[in-house]
Amino acid sequence: MVHQMNNNIKESILKHDRMVPRYTSYPTAPHFKSGATQDWYRKELEKIPARSPISLYVHVPFCSQLCWFCGCHTRVTSRYSAVGDYTDWLLQELSMLVPILAPKRLEVRYLHFGGGSPTMLRPSDFRRIVSRLRKIGDFTRDDLGVSVEIDPRAASADKLSAYQKCGVNRASLGVQDFNQQVMNAVNRSQDYDTCKRATDMCRAHGINNVNIDLMYGLPYQTRDSIRKTAEQALTLEPQRISLFGYAHVPWMKKHMRLIQEDALPSVEDRLDLFEDAAEVFENAGYVPIGIDHFCKESDNLVTALRSNCLSRNFQGYTDDNCPYLLAVGASGISRLGDVYVQNYVHLPPYRDRVLSGQFPFDKYCEMTESDKIRARVIEKMMCNLSVNPLGEAAGMGIPDHDFSGVYESIMPLVRDGLAQISSDGTVHALARQSARLICASFDQYLPHSSEARHVTSS
Ligand SMILES: C[S@@+](CC[C@H](N)C(=O)[O-])C[C@H]1O[C@@H](n2cnc3c(N)ncnc32)[C@H](O)[C@@H]1O
Numbered sequence: 001m002v003h004q005m006n007n008n009i010k011e012s013i014l015k016h017d018r019m020v021p022r023y024t025s026y027p028t029a030p031h032f033k034s035g036a037t038q039d040w041y042r043k044e045l046e047k048i049p050a051r052s053p054i055s056l057y058v059h060v061p062f063c064s065q066l067c068w069f070c071g072c073h074t075r076v077t078s079r080y081s082a083v084g085d086y087t088d089w090l091l092q093e094l095s096m097l098v099p100i101l102a103p104k105r106l107e108v109r110y111l112h113f114g115g116g117s118p119t120m121l122r123p124s125d126f127r128r129i130v131s132r133l134r135k136i137g138d139f140t141r142d143d144l145g146v147s148v149e150i151d152p153r154a155a156s157a158d159k160l161s162a163y164q165k166c167g168v169n170r171a172s173l174g175v176q177d178f179n180q181q182v183m184n185a186v187n188r189s190q191d192y193d194t195c196k197r198a199t200d201m202c203r204a205h206g207i208n209n210v211n212i213d214l215m216y217g218l219p220y221q222t223r224d225s226i227r228k229t230a231e232q233a234l235t236l237e238p239q240r241i242s243l244f245g246y247a248h249v250p251w252m253k254k255h256m257r258l259i260q261e262d263a264l265p266s267v268e269d270r271l272d273l274f275e276d277a278a279e280v281f282e283n284a285g286y287v288p289i290g291i292d293h294f295c296k297e298s299d300n301l302v303t304a305l306r307s308n309c310l311s312r313n314f315q316g317y318t319d320d321n322c323p324y325l326l327a328v329g330a331s332g333i334s335r336l337g338d339v340y341v342q343n344y345v346h347l348p349p350y351r352d353r354v355l356s357g358q359f360p361f362d363k364y365c366e367m368t369e370s371d372k373i374r375a376r377v378i379e380k381m382m383c384n385l386s387v388n389p390l391g392e393a394a395g396m397g398i399p400d401h402d403f404s405g406v407y408e409s410i411m412p413l414v415r416d417g418l419a420q421i422s423s424d425g426t427v428h429a430l431a432r433q434s435a436r437l438i439c440a441s442f443d444q445y446l447p448h449s450s451e452a453r454h455v456t457s458s
């Protein structure tokens with residue numbers, strides 16, 4: 001259903017462009033509330049059934065240099081003691097979880113280290129964290145996935161060797177762009193050779209699934225420069241490529257003010273940049289996944305897409321459909337069945353809670369029936385670029401859910417060629433860029449005015 005972008009579609013996207021979330025969850029994190037008690041959280045953990053599959057996420061909020069485009073929860077440090085202290089707090093948080101979860105003999109399906117830059121951890125600290133994590137559940141599944149986000153500048157043989165020993169089988173490298181004018185403009189000193197060295201090192205240590213993150217919408221990117229970056233990226237033979245649209249939110253992330261705004265591509269140019277890079281990847285045989293991923297035919301995400309099992313969680317697209325995702329570390333968001341729980345984002349309250357023996361969570365969200373249906377519909381739209389809302393609701397045992405207002409709000413997109421509604425009510429995104437706009441129609445929390453500034457743009 002998704003067509004190569006023609007001028008009419010482009011015009012329509014420009015007409016409807018507004019800031020909408022990326023929907024890595026629904027409700028989205030800004031709508032989580034405060035006020036849950038320690039007891040409540042303990043009970044939620046206790047509800048996880050014995051022997052259930054579970055996925056784990058560890059957040060490492062440190063980097064050695066701040067990229068001015070960065071929208072992640074991280075801070076710059078040159079002192080290892082900050083990272084070392086944080087490791088101790090993480091271990092302490094895990095120690096609180098082990099007595100509740102270990103007796104359940106949970107089957108770990110995925111373990112992901114994200115950040116910030118997990119490569120900030122010394123190998124000894126990485127190993128300490130993994131051995132504590134191993135106490136949470138069973139790590140022996142054949143399809144266990146262990147992945148780490150790698151800052152290519154920080155990759156080293158001793159770290160890769162520790163990852164290999166800890167069972168890491170996928171690495172995501174933050175490449176962003178290879179053009180030096182672009183990289184200088186975002187304060188990231190990194191070149192092609194550094195990225196090549198890092199991918200070679202991963203493979204030399206048996207980590208053959210190498211993903212790379214690229215970005216479009218960065219200052220000074222041109223159609224020529226992004227094509228060149230995309231072609232160079234292919235020489236690294238990545239398994240997956242993420243092509244993220246730079247979300248410029250200087251009112252939320254003050255350091256983004258350092259980016260020269262007049263060097264940023266216009267909304268129209270961003271569309272061209274995305275399409276140009278996408279064309280390079282698709283011509284090379286990569287399969288487009290969702291709104292911003294491209295994968296080799298052999299990749300798990302392609303299998304998941306084709307068997308209608310592709311999922312989306314806080315880490316993006318995944319073939320992980322565990323109902324339980326437990327996140328540890330500052331800012332980590334867990335999904336435990338129908339409940340979201342987010343840890344404190346800032347280090348002092350995170351540290352203080354952990355050191356006083358409390359679970360370090362701040363916000364939570366108990367999904368209502370309507371949230372659950374809409375979360376399912378939004379996830380399907382983000383993954384498959386089409387969804388039958390009534391069918392999904394019926395599949396969840398709620399056939400009479402009222403979507404009437406939603407269809408009405410999708411109609412302007414239909415009229416402008418960005419969406420189509422089939423006779424059975426299935427909604428199709430006719431361009432990758434319209435999927436998020438369609439999802440926004442299902443979002444009951446989204447302010448329908450300029451108040452929506454806390455969310456991210458196309
Ligand atoms: C959590 S970061 C970790 C990657 C690692 N620290 C690195 O940069 O090498 C994951 C990815 O998010 C993307 N990213 C960061 N800030 C972004 C923003 N403001 N908008 C869109 N994508 C962003 C980048 O592509 C980055 O590689």
Ligand code: SF4
Nearest residue numbers: 063066067070072116
């Ligand atoms: S993009 Fe990665 S390396 Fe750059 S500041 Fe953000 S988390 Fe750190």
